[in-house]
Amino acid sequence: MRKITLLFGCLIGLSGAVIAQDLQQSSDVDGLLNRLSQLGNNIGNVSDYFTLEEQATLRNHFAHSRPANTYNGVLLDNAAAHSFVSVDGPGVRVANGPAGTATQALLGQRAPVTITQNNSQTIVDELGLTCQSGGITTDNQFAGVFNLSADFGINNDWEIQSVEFGVDEVLFAPGDAYPVTVNAYTTTSDPNGTLTLLGSASTTIGSADALSVVAVPMPAGVVVPAGGVLVIELQVFNDGVTGFRLGATDVASNDDSWILAADCSLTTFGTYASLGFADRWHVMNVVGEDAGGSTGPAVVFGIDNTTTSLVSFDPADPTVLTNLGISPAVGFENAGAIDPNNNGTAYVLDNGGAFYSVDLASGVYTSLGNIAAPNGETWAGAEFDPTSGTMYAISTNITTSTLSTIDTGAATATTVGMTSMAGAISLMIDGAGNAYSHDIVDDTFYSVDLTSGATTPIGSLGFDANFGQGGTYNPGDGFVYLSAFDNGSFQSQWRQVDVATGTSTVIGLFNGGADQVAWTSVQGGTSGVSENALEGFAYYPNPTSDVLSLKSVNSIDSVAIFNLLGQRVLDTKIGATTSDISLSGLTAGTYIMKVTVAGQTGTYKVLKN
Numbered sequence: 029m030r031k032i033t034l035l036f037g038c039l040i041g042l043s044g045a046v047i048a049q050d051l052q053q054s055s056d057v058d059g060l061l062n063r064l065s066q067l068g069n070n071i072g073n074v075s076d077y078f079t080l081e082e083q084a085t086l087r088n089h090f091a092h093s094r095p096a097n098t099y100n101g102v103l104l105d106n107a108a109a110h111s112f113v114s115v116d117g118p119g120v121r122v123a124n125g126p127a128g129t130a131t132q133a134l135l136g137q138r139a140p141v142t143i144t145q146n147n148s149q150t151i152v153d154e155l156g157l158t159c160q161s162g163g164i165t166t167d168n169q170f171a172g173v174f175n176l177s178a179d180f181g182i183n184n185d186w187e188i189q190s191v192e193f194g195v196d197e198v199l200f201a202p203g204d205a206y207p208v209t210v211n212a213y214t215t216t217s218d219p220n221g222t223l224t225l226l227g228s229a230s231t232t233i234g235s236a237d238a239l240s241v242v243a244v245p246m247p248a249g250v251v252v253p254a255g256g257v258l259v260i261e262l263q264v265f266n267d268g269v270t271g272f273r274l275g276a277t278d279v280a281s282n283d284d285s286w287i288l289a290a291d292c293s294l295t296t297f298g299t300y301a302s303l304g305f306a307d308r309w310h311v312m313n314v315v316g317e318d319a320g321g322s323t324g325p326a327v328v329f330g331i332d333n334t335t336t337s338l339v340s341f342d343p344a345d346p347t348v349l350t351n352l353g354i355s356p357a358v359g360f361e362n363a364g365a366i367d368p369n370n371n372g373t374a375y376v377l378d379n380g381g382a383f384y385s386v387d388l389a390s391g392v393y394t395s396l397g398n399i400a401a402p403n404g405e406t407w408a409g410a411e412f413d414p415t416s417g418t419m420y421a422i423s424t425n426i427t428t429s430t431l432s433t434i435d436t437g438a439a440t441a442t443t444v445g446m447t448s449m450a451g452a453i454s455l456m457i458d459g460a461g462n463a464y465s466h467d468i469v470d471d472t473f474y475s476v477d478l479t480s481g482a483t484t485p486i487g488s489l490g491f492d493a494n495f496g497q498g499g500t501y502n503p504g505d506g507f508v509y510l511s512a513f514d515n516g517s518f519q520s521q522w523r524q525v526d527v528a529t530g531t532s533t534v535i536g537l538f539n540g541g542a543d544q545v546a547w548t549s550v551q552g553g554t555s556g557v558s559e560n561a562l563e564g565f566a567y568y569p570n571p572t573s574d575v576l577s578l579k580s581v582n583s584i585d586s587v588a589i590f591n592l593l594g595q596r597v598l599d600t601k602i603g604a605t606t607s608d609i610s611l612s613g614l615t616a617g618t619y620i621m622k623v624t625v626a627g628q629t630g631t632y633k634v635l636k637n
Contacts, residue, residue, distance in 0.1 A: 057089050064515075067494075069426050069451055069468050071408055072379065073333055073360045074495045074513065074544050080334070086518040087541055130192045130243035130313075143180045144313040145172060148279035149194070151239050155308050156196030156273030157300060159289030163199070165272045167265050171219040171286040171297055172312040174258040179282070186316050188212055188227070188250045191260055194275020194311030195237045205232035206270045207533075209263040210244050214256040219286050219297035223259060226250050227344040230524075230533040239275065241311060247344065247507065247524075248571075248635070249326070252316075260314060266291075274310045281309035317618070326502050329374060329388055330511060330548035331361045332538070333496065338391045343502055343509065343550065346522035346536040349543065353391020357382055362496045363410035363455075364547035367436070369417050371551050375436050377407040377421065383439050388551065397439035402430050403446075409455035409465065409498055409547065410434065413478060414568070415577070420478060422447070422455045422465055429467075431455075431481035445481025449474055452483075454499040456508045459568030460577060464508055464527060468493040473530030487530025491523075492516040496546035499525075503550065506571045506635075511538070511545040520544050562630035565623060571635035578607045578623070585624040589634065591617070611636050 060082055067077060074083060126142075126149065159166050170193075176182040191210045198206055209230050213223040227250030233242060252258050264272055276285075284299040285308070300308060332339045332349055336357075339349040355361055359378035366374045366388070374386040376393075381400045384393045401407050401423035408429070410421040419434040421441065429452035431444040451469035455476070458464075463476035465483065471493050474483040494515035501508050510523040510532060519541030523532040538545050564581030578584055584602040587609060591597050597614060611634075619634045 057085060060086055061089070064518075070495050071362065071406060071424060071426065071451065071453060071468065072496055075334060076360075080542070083518065083542065090517045090519075130241045141182070141186075141317055142313055142315050143174055143176070143182075145174070145179075145281045145283040146277060146279070146309065146311050146313070147281060148277045149241060149311055149313075150277055150279065151194045151196060151241075151275040151311060152278050152308075153239060154196060154273070155276040155278060156194075156310065157276065157287060157303075157305055157308065158271075158273045159287075159292035159294070160271060161291065163271050164268065165264060165266060165270055166289060166291040168263075168272075169288040169297070170262040170264075170274050170310055170312075171288070172260050172310070173215070173218055173283055173286070174260070174314060176252060176258060177255055183254060185254050186252045186256075187248075188246045188252065188258075188314060188316040190243045190245045190315045191229070192241050192243045192311075192313040192315065193262055194241050194277070195233055195239065196273035196275045197238050197271065198233055198235045199271035205234050206264070206267070206272055207232050208244075210246070211261040211263065212246065212250055212252075213259040213261065214252060215259045217257070219259050219261065219288070225345050226252065228535055230535070233272075241275070241313070243315075250344070258314065260312060262312075276308040276310050278308055285310045285312075327551050328500065328502075328509075328548050329366060329551060330498070330545050331355060331364060331376070332543050333361065333546050334539075334543040336361075338386060338388075338393075339545075340388075343522075344535070346538055347540075349539060352388070353393075356393050356395075357384065360496055360546070362546045363407045363421055363498070364549060365410045365412050365419060365500075366549040366551050367419075368412050368414045374549060375410070375419060375434070376547065377410060377434075379406045381407065383434075385436070396436070399434065399439055399441045402432060402441065402443045403428060405430055408453045408496070411455045411457045411463070411500070411549070413457050413461050413463075414459055414503075415461040420444070420455060420457065420463070422452045422476075424449070424452050426451045426469060429465075431476060431478070444478070447474075447476065447481050447483040449483050453493065453497055454510065456499045456501050458501045458508065458527075459503050459506075459570070460575070462527075464499075464525075466493060466499065466510060466525075468495075468497075473525060473527070473532075475527075485530075486527065489525075490531050491521075496544065498545070498547035500548045500550050503568060503570070506569050509535070509548065511548040513544055517541070562623060562625050562628055565625055565630060567621075567623075567632065567634075570633075571637045572611060573637040574610060574612050576609045576611055576621075576634065578602070578609065580605050580625050582626045585626070587624075588622045589614075590620045590622070 211228045212226040215221040229244050229246045231244045286297040288297045328343050329340050336355050338352040357378040359380035361378045364376035376384050381398045383396045383399045405423035405425045408424045412419050423430050429447045429449040432441040449467045451467045452465045453468045456464045463478050466473050471489050473486045492515040495513045497513045499510040508525045512521045512523050520538040522535045525532045566579050586601050589598040614636050621632045621634045623630045
């Protein structure tokens with residue numbers, strides 16, 4: 029969609045009264061699309077411009093609008109009947125390394141424990157099974173079952189590090205990418221039992237991955253409870269273009285391979301054998317390790333602008349929003365953050381400058397006054413810097429954007445500086461004090477200098493961002509997330525961002541994409557997984573690619589780091605309450621850190637990227 033930059037509240041020079049009248053008319057799809065095209069970039073509430081019914085109409089339109097199916101310029105037959113397809117030829121066999129090899133190549137570390145039901149990692153070309161129509165893969169879900177105790181002798185909590193799966197063929201234009209979602213569940217029996225989601229991750233595959241095994245890292249904290257039966261599900265969806273088959277072997281596996289495909293009349297999971305394909309098994313492996321103690325799961329808080337409710341949700345599953353109370357804000361609540369010095373309290377701003385503290389336990393808002401945004405702008409995002417305790421906020425008018433600090437006690441703002449962004453809509457600050465934002469005008473992810481407000485483009489977001497949205501940093505897994513609104517699908521989405529490239533991946537939808545969430549902030553999930561924690565000690569970021577920062581109320585005596593073989597790889601004396609340790613000399617992987625403070629020793633897990 030062509031992006032048109034307009035000031036908030038102004039539509040092609042029409043008055044607000046005329047706009048409001050027009051918004052109640054012409055609910056046909058063409059009329060809605062025309063209205064959407066005229067809106068341009070907007071930092072406010074979607075519901076100010078479209079009724080809930082109209083929003084649902086647009087989501088349905090985008091969900092069912094697909095480009096003409098072509099491959100190498102040939103029009104594909106959309107009308108072909110849906111059927112399970114496996115070509116069974118020419119039968120080229122490609123042997124891959126042992127299970128766990130893909131993870132080792134991706135993460136550069138030894139795989140602690142790799143489990144698989146496969147007795148061979150050799151993929152046979154075109155042996156994979158898929159439900160398709162006219163050469164195009166329809167919605168398919170593949171699953172594998174892993175009984176940790178009975179099949180693999182794993183009797184403790186087990187943390188999943190990555191999931192590996194085989195790729196048979198990917199038929200589309202070279203250079204394209206096909207999304208695959210990985211879900212980890214526990215089950216009461218098999219994929220048709222009662223499933224409890226543990227966590228999700230996404231990846232993209234291309235033609236270069238054909239006949240190989242690929243690894244998908246899972247976020248930190250995806251733990252299978254002791255005695256649990258694990259189900260790994262791979263979701264692939266009809267994009268109107270791609271033909272995809274999961275890689276399969278012809279060597280008998282220890283357990284069944286499962287598939288679900290409603291378009292082929294399979295509405296519950298069935299085994300390959302039950303469908304008449306008893307001579308093949310998909311390749312699927314899981315890499316993980318015994319899980320230590322935890323500092324507590326992360327919980328995301330935010331505002332559901334559609335219902336004007338304070339909500340919370342699991343960062344691994346944004347589909348379930350828990351309503352905690354109604355926001356009294358008269359304007360559009362667009363910025364908010366949890367205070368790291370008091371993580372039971374959040375501070376929020378609406379687009380009129382109304383400033384509130386929020387008790388997260390009760391959902392009660394307390395008015396603290398009004399803080400005007402600078403330069404005629406509107407508050408768009410806020411976040412605390414965990415290294416200093418300072419609250420920052422970013423504002424915009426879709427032409428300029430400004431960074432400020434917020435004094436929560438005095439209810440005042442101090443301008444830090446202008447950014448180079450036109451439509452900064454969010455503010456995220458990681459555990460090391462690195463700040464980020466995304467722009468709804470150019471759909472780009474930026475780094476932000478907290479000392480000056482200067483911004484540097486990192487890369488394209490990969491979606492058409494529009495309307496009020498936000499983001500946050502999760503110290504539990506070390507990732508930045510966006511509570512996004514995608515204009516291209518007209519959906520509200522929870523996205524994980526690669527801060528090195530700016531690209532983002534959809535984790536899930538808020539209420540099926542219907543509920544706009546303009547700010548989010550994480551409580552809990554503190555950096556590090558602790559075996560024996562020290563009071564008043566913290567470290568961040570975790571995972572880290574280089575420097576690990578230490579902070580303690582009392583003086584830190586010493587730090588020692590060990591690899592998983594028990595070998596000491598780093599040992600240093602500190603003698604201060606803060607210190608930065610360089611891990612640049614260590615290979616990527618998992619390490620154990622022992623910290624001594626005032627004669628007491630704590631043990632922590634550190635992940636090196």
